[in-house]
Amino acid sequence: xxxxxxxxxxxxxxxxxxxxxxxxxxxxxxxxxxxxxxxxxxxxxxxxxxxxxxxxxxxxxxxxxxxxxxxxxxxxxxxxxxxxxxxxxxxxxxxxxxxxxxxxxxxxxxxxxxxxxxxxxxxxxxxxxxxxxxxxxxxxxxxxxxxxxxxxxxxxxxxxxxxxxxxxxxxxxxxxxxxxxxxxxxxxxxxxxxxxxxxxxxxxxxxxxx
Numbered sequence: 001x002x003x004x005x006x007x008x009x010x011x012x013x014x015x016x017x018x019x020x021x022x023x024x025x026x027x028x029x030x031x032x033x034x035x036x037x038x039x040x041x042x043x044x045x046x047x048x049x050x051x052x053x054x055x056x057x058x059x060x061x062x063x064x065x066x067x068x069x070x071x072x073x074x075x076x077x078x079x080x081x082x083x084x085x086x087x088x089x090x091x092x093x094x095x096x097x098x099x100x101x102x103x104x105x106x107x108x109x110x111x112x113x114x115x116x117x118x119x120x121x122x123x124x125x126x127x128x129x130x131x132x133x134x135x136x137x138x139x140x141x142x143x144x145x146x147x148x149x150x151x152x153x154x155x156x157x158x159x160x161x162x163x164x165x166x167x168x169x170x171x172x173x174x175x176x177x178x179x180x181x182x183x184x185x186x187x188x189x190x191x192x193x194x195x196x197x198x199x200x201x202x203x204x205x206x207x208x209x210x
Contacts, residue, residue, distance in 0.1 A: 008070060008073070011070065012070075012073060012074065012077070015027060015074050015077065015079065016077065018081070019077070019079045019080065019081055024081050025081075025082075026081060026082040026083065026084050026115075026116060027074070027079070027081055027082070027083055027084065028083075028084040028085075028086070028116075028118060029067040029070060029071055029074070029083065029084065029085055029086070029114075030067070030085070030086035030118070030120075067085060067086075068085065068108060068113050068114075071083050071085055071108075071113045071114050072112075072113050075112055075113065082114075082115040082116055083113075083114040083115055083116070084114060084115070084116035084117065084118050085099065085108060085113070085114045085116075085117060085118065086099070086117075086118050086120055099117060099146075100145045100146045100148075101141075101144065101145040101146075102133075102134050102141055102144035102145065103141050103144070105117045105134070119146070121174055122146040124174050124177050124178055124181070124187060125149060125177065125187050125189060126187070127181065127187075129146065133145075133146075134146075149189065151170050151173045151192075151193065152190065152191070152192040152193065153192030153193035153194045153195070154169070154170060154193060156169065156192075156193045156194045156197065157169045157170075157193070169193050169197070170193070172193065172196050172197070172200075173191065173193065173196060176188075176191060176196045177191075
């Protein structure tokens with residue numbers, strides 16, 4: 001739904017196809033990034049990156065997810081399939097993933113815009129955040145939000161003489177931490193992109209020898 005991509009109507013048509021196939025558990029709506037102001041649905045994202053959860057009011061709807069309005073249009077189709085919107089960590093200067101606050105997530109569900117919230121990268125950095133913060137009644141709404149995170153060593157990408165398509169090197173930070181979680185370790189928030197690349201090369205070389 002960025003320039004050159006799907007239009008809103010094309011996206012709705014794809015949802016219809018998914019629903020009609022009758023083999024879908026839920027539909028996740030996600031994509032784009034904070035720097036992509038060409039998105040036709042970009043207005044659904046709040047004007048500010050929230051450092052604190054907003055106060056709910058009856059007159060003002062909190063819209064933190066990129067595709068909240070799109071999700072509402074899908075609900076108008078009466079799909080009969082749960083809709084999931086993205087939420088979680090903001091990776092500063094690279095990509096933002098929608099909902100950050102408890103209030104924003106709750107508002108989207110209570111309003112009927114969606115039935116599920118995907119935490120995405122937040123769950124990689126802190127798998128316990130639903131229990132420790134978002135669903136913890138002892139944590140007030142003012143501080144119940146997914147913290148932003150700065151991935152270290154993004155400058156390393158500028159040293160690569162070829163253009164990298166897709167999500168680039170920053171996503172490797174999350175892949176690296178997903179592997180740590182798989183191995184029973186905690187996520188390493190301080191690991192840098194150069195370190196991840198170096199260890200990746202070493203591991204590939206070792207596997208080649210074995």
